[in-house]
Amino acid sequence: MRIIVCIKQVPDSGEVRFDKETHSMIREGLPSIINPFDENAIEAALQLREEHGGEVIVLSMGAPHAEEQLRQSIAMGADRAILLTDRRFALADTLATAYSLSTAIKKIGDYDLLLFGKQAIDGDTAQVGPGVAEMLELPQITYVREIQVADGKVTAERVLEDSYEIVEAQLPALLTVVKEINEPRHASLRGVLKAKKAEVTIWKPEDIDAELAKIGIEGSACSVIETFTPEPRTGTEKLSGTSEEIAEVLFARLRQQNVL
């Protein structure tokens, strides 16, 4: 089976530092990583390939240096990687991103399963997966924590707030996965060597026959008019004394605020 995994290059939040004066996040110079949920999607794809054979193709849209994360996915075990990169793809909202990715996926063709992480940790939108499913007219199952493939069908456990569903769909289908699904493997030494030599395919809008009016900033419906750092919390009240005294005071405070 052919599995396409869509990944995003994101800043590593584990390395975020804050400006001591303004309490704002310092975004410059953050190292980039594969979006953590997308690593789960790659792992899920590799496990399915081990079980059913076939190939795993990793696709991303982003700046030229997103090639680094695609190489990492090859090091994990993906067969090949494709990067959509061009100035005209830039500043896309989720609508334009979904269009660009779906056009690239059509060009790859003959896929059985599309896997995404449940959301990216920088934008937190969770909208691109379902958007791609719509544009390719595929069944979608979001928030998946287990996948079984048999007889041309996929069966998945979809996590809801207070329960989970067992959902079945015909292939091809699009799934987005949560962290619980697996523990992503580390790259093997052989994988790292392979990744070094691998060629990452670069596609421009012309290569995927994308309509220019539907990609990048031109194809976006949402426009960001402002970004700002939220006011930091101030005035932590330190409670001290014996444990019993602290418990009394804390209870009174929480009562006062109607939270207990």
Add this chain to the structure above:
Amino acid sequence: MIYVLEEKCIGCSLCVKACIFGAIKIVDRKAVIDEEACTLCGACVTACKKHGAIFIEEKSREEADVSAYKGLWIFAEQRDGNLMNVALELLGVGRDLADALNISLSAVLLCGTGIPACNGMPQQLIHSGADRVYFIDHPLLKQYQTDIYAKALVSLINRYLPEIVLFGASSIGRALAPRVAARLRTGLTADCTGLAIDREKRLLVQTRPAFGGNLMATIVIPNHRPQMATVRPNVMKRLEPQTSRTGEVIEVKDISLQAEDMCTKILDVIHDADTTVNLQEADIIVSGGRGLGKAENFKIIKELADVIGGAVGASRATVDAGWIPSYHQVGQTGKTVHPKLYIACGISGAIQHLIGMQTSDTIVAVNKDPNAPIFNVATYGIVADLFDIVPVLTETFREKLGKQ
């Protein structure tokens, strides 16, 4: 669109020289722009600064198209015939927004109750602020399924053309809304925590956290309709229900829904308290971190949580160590939560954890290390060994709550 103001244009041809696309000619001593060749790059506007004869107006879709859309809708999410809290919260914020635009507020309800009056849901929506309720009660809509819900909702939107559609940012809203938005080719803003109206431009001004709340973005959808957003649960205030409120209830019966419209099948729904924990909707969460030292000590956390009716959360370190299953994890790679009360015990407060909980209303932090970053976001900080203080909190709270 790009325009030449003829009364200001003197035919100096500076713009012709500035245009690298060869899109401008001088005809009868006036600049004429070939719109096919023009890329709206603005070079001519700069070149013509002195005369101010050329300007670009941002307007992609036809205005008539946009103004055909009227009214604010909220998607009234229900499960098993009961409205979700977030539906009522959407009516609360929707009321203010609709009033600011002087338009009506409608709730759209998709359900499969099979009982008259849909288990009272339409009336409940009217009492909570809706002017109008559109509903479809159909057996195929009994359980949420993305494709058939999307089909029903898109049909309704295309028929009634609402200006704004709001959804709860739940596991249902966040699966449905992007599908609907992509089909309508319109904009959708995820997980908003603030909504307002720009009256002059008649735009919904949407504020949302990114980077797990470390950065806020304000977003508008200028040229596409409807303007759509998912709204974070537990943030907006619902209205006090008024049984005297009246409104219009419209049952829509002529939208064809068939089993073939569903390409997924729900084989089973499992309510398993052992493998699911509803952290996102919990009002109180008590979380444990590395300071617990070992898996068994999570029972200290659970005891406190039980006494105050809270759910148990965990830091990534404890999940990675295998002390507790990952569905308890709060943080960037776990769940983003915003309860009324969050008690962090033995959690140092790595950025990845703070991102998942810093928007909680009240935060209590217990940690031995006075410099732990968790204290930067805490409302109440307790510098102490959790093994000393947490059991005392549990006992004290049990005693005090028991008395009432």
